[in-house]
Amino acid sequence: MCGIIGYIGKSEATGILLQGLKNLEYRGYDSGGIAVLNRNKLQVVKAKGEIKCLEEKLGKSNLKGSLGIGHTRWATHGKANEINAHPHCSKHFAVVHNGIIENYKEIKESLAMSGITFESETDTEVIPKLLELNYSGDVLQAIRKTVKLLEGSYALGIICTDHMESFYCTKKGSPLIIGIGEDENFIASDINPLLHYTNNAVYMEDGETAEITANHVAVFDSSFAEIKKEIKTIQLHKSAADKGDFEHFMLKEIYEEPAVVKASLHSVTDDGDAVFTDMPFGEADFKNLSRIYIVGCGSAYHVGLIAKYNFEKVAKIPAFAEYAGEFRYADTVIDESCLVIIISQSGETADSLAALKQAKEMGAKTISIVNVPESSIAKMSHYNILTLAGAEVAVATTKAFSCQLCVLNMLCLYIARQRNACTEVFSEIAVNMSRLLPKKIERVLLKADELKTLAKKIKDIDRCFFLGRNVDFGVSLEGALKLKEISYIDCVGYPASELKHGTISLIEKDTVCFGLISSNDLLSKTVSNLTEVTARGARVIVFAPESLAENLGQFETVITYPDSIPFLTPSIEVIPLQLLAYYVAYERGLPIDKPRNLAKSVTVE
Numbered sequence: 197m198c199g200i201i202g203y204i205g206k207s208e209a210t211g212i213l214l215q216g217l218k219n220l221e222y223r224g225y226d227s228g229g230i231a232v233l234n235r236n237k238l239q240v241v242k243a244k245g246e247i248k249c250l251e252e253k254l255g256k257s258n259l260k261g262s263l264g265i266g267h268t269r270w271a272t273h274g275k276a277n278e279i280n281a282h283p284h285c286s287k288h289f290a291v292v293h294n295g296i297i298e299n300y301k302e303i304k305e306s307l308a309m310s311g312i313t314f315e316s317e318t319d320t321e322v323i324p325k326l327l328e329l330n331y332s333g334d335v336l337q338a339i340r341k342t343v344k345l346l347e348g349s350y351a352l353g354i355i356c357t358d359h360m361e362s363f364y365c366t367k368k369g370s371p372l373i374i375g376i377g378e379d380e381n382f383i384a385s386d387i388n389p390l391l392h393y394t395n396n397a398v399y400m401e402d403g404e405t406a407e408i409t410a411n412h413v414a415v416f417d418s419s420f421a422e423i424k425k426e427i428k429t430i431q432l433h434k435s436a437a438d439k440g441d442f443e444h445f446m447l448k449e450i451y452e453e454p455a456v457v458k459a460s461l462h463s464v465t466d467d468g469d470a471v472f473t474d475m476p477f478g479e480a481d482f483k484n485l486s487r488i489y490i491v492g493c494g495s496a497y498h499v500g501l502i503a504k505y506n507f508e509k510v511a512k513i514p515a516f517a518e519y520a521g522e523f524r525y526a527d528t529v530i531d532e533s534c535l536v537i538i539i540s541q542s543g544e545t546a547d548s549l550a551a552l553k554q555a556k557e558m559g560a561k562t563i564s565i566v567n568v569p570e571s572s573i574a575k576m577s578h579y580n581i582l583t584l585a586g587a588e589v590a591v592a593t594t595k596a597f598s599c600q601l602c603v604l605n606m607l608c609l610y611i612a613r614q615r616n617a618c619t620e621v622f623s624e625i626a627v628n629m630s631r632l633l634p635k636k637i638e639r640v641l642l643k644a645d646e647l648k649t650l651a652k653k654i655k656d657i658d659r660c661f662f663l664g665r666n667v668d669f670g671v672s673l674e675g676a677l678k679l680k681e682i683s684y685i686d687c688v689g690y691p692a693s694e695l696k697h698g699t700i701s702l703i704e705k706d707t708v709c710f711g712l713i714s715s716n717d718l719l720s721k722t723v724s725n726l727t728e729v730t731a732r733g734a735r736v737i738v739f740a741p742e743s744l745a746e747n748l749g750q751f752e753t754v755i756t757y758p759d760s761i762p763f764l765t766p767s768i769e770v771i772p773l774q775l776l777a778y779y780v781a782y783e784r785g786l787p788i789d790k791p792r793n794l795a796k797s798v799t800v801e
């Protein structure tokens with residue numbers, strides 16, 4: 197969590213760092229801060245709250261200098277206040293940190309015994325203090341001795357007052373990229389802030405440290421021997437990180453869904469076939485699989501849950517959706533007959549990364565579905581499928597979710613065909629029908645006004661339920677998460693069948709229940725559960741394909757969407773729920789792209 201940035205070059209650092217922090221703000225927005233070096237003196241400005249608060253403060257300061265580091269924080273240790281904001285400093289050093297130092301208490305105690313005092317409650321502050329203690333003129337040596345003592349995860353940007361011509365970075369377990377410019381260089385937690393300045397990047401690996409000047413980058417391995425790193429070309433375009441004409445990133449990203457779903461599907465299909473080039477597992481591997489685990493956090497878990505039903509139905513293999521944070525501690529029996537599919541937009545989620553590592557160590561075959569190339573999960577899995585959603589900035593995921601779901605469905609078809617579990621005809625129909633998804637999603641987007649009107653009607657509710665069965669239960673969880681994370685309404689996704697076993701006692705007059713019915717198979721069953729809540733005074737709003745509308749009976753509101761085959765319908769079903777969540781949060785006047793307490797990338801446990 198947290199975003200770090202660093203700059204050295206000919207320009208004034210402050211503006212560049214500030215712009216960079218704005219691009220990284222989705223990683224955390226509890227506080228911000230920058231340190232700029234001028235004539236060997238550190239100038240530090242910090243502010244509680246969003247980066248705009250830091251910007252205001254910087255307007256009143258007059259920082260000068262062309263070397264600096266910056267930080268945007270998602271608080272883990274200590275309150276979200278100015279004292280705990282980064283950079284943290286010692287006499288010679290200023291440090292920005294993304295990650296968690298797990299043994300900071302022991303280090304703090306040991307340092308305190310040596311008379312060293314601390315200002316903040318953070319884990320990070322031990323780092324500049326250790327650097328100071330280990331420093332005798334050679335910064336690389338000080339870093340080497342310091343990182344040896346750190347347990348946990350870190351990406352660090354470091355400046356030292358004795359060195360006006362260089363700054364430093366090092367990493368373990370948290371992402372860090374060096375942007376290579378012309379007579380200027382950068383560091384950042386992800387590529388978004390770099391896109392304004394360069395398309396060339398060096399991706400740092402765990403244990404590596406770099407010394408960066410305006411014209412040169414020297415990278416060292418864990419034994420501090422200099423190594424040669426490849427400079428890679430960043431594929432994303434700058435406009436991906438802009439809001440364009442939209443008021444919020446979330447809405448922009450919803451409207452991008454037809455295009456990114458099309459691109460993602462295009463990358464894994466060819467002429468009626470699901471195609472996964474260079475797949476390291478062959479027919480025999482897939483035939484011999486005993487089960488599949490689909491693992492992720494939050495929305496990525498929901499993708500897995502929806503797909504689980506398809507894997508069982510179409511690929512005829514036992515499939516389990518698992519929360520990564522649970523899976524990693526559950527002693528699940530995994531062996532080489534298991535396929536573990538890890539889903540993650542960022543590719544950096546700590547729990548998902550740990551689950552992947554564990555599955556691999558236990559011998560499982562691993563495939564990841566990730567939206568960020570070169571991310572840790574993409575690199576660690578045996579095979580990575582890149583979704584082509586482009587940069588997703590809003591904390592609430594929308595377009596990445598849709599890309600993950602359609603790509604995972606294609607993987608399901610591919611595995612089903614390898615196992616001879618489904619016919620070529622079904623596979624071809626499904627691939628061809630998937631090509632129509634972008635147009636169908638576009639048609640849902642035309643319903644924005646209808647959803648805006650619905651949002652106005654329900655905006656003041658305190659609580660609601662999303663009810664569905666099987667795949668619709670998965671979509672219910674996603675609908676509930678989307679609405680709750682940005683509107684702060686207490687939303688629960690629930691299997692429609694389960695309500696009567698306890699939770700129905702919460703239904704009273706005017707409780708809002710959303711009923712999700714994506715196919716005829718379970719229509720009558722879900723309708724009867726919805727009738728039960730209507731009988732207890734609930735307001736029921738049903739989402740269903742156009743062809744099923746007239747079989748539903750009488751409910752307060754029915755929102756329809758274009759039909760597809762059941763295998764693909766959830767990809768369309770989720771879109772009105774995303775729009776509804778957006779418009780409800782909008783009506784409530786909330787910070788849609790940056791909901792309270794959250795961050796886009798959860799790189800801590």
Ligand code: M6R
Binds near residue numbers: 591
């Ligand atoms: O980057 P990841 O896909 O691994 O992130 C997983 C979750 O943190 C993420 O889906 C989260 O639940 C979203 N805020 C939901 O909108």
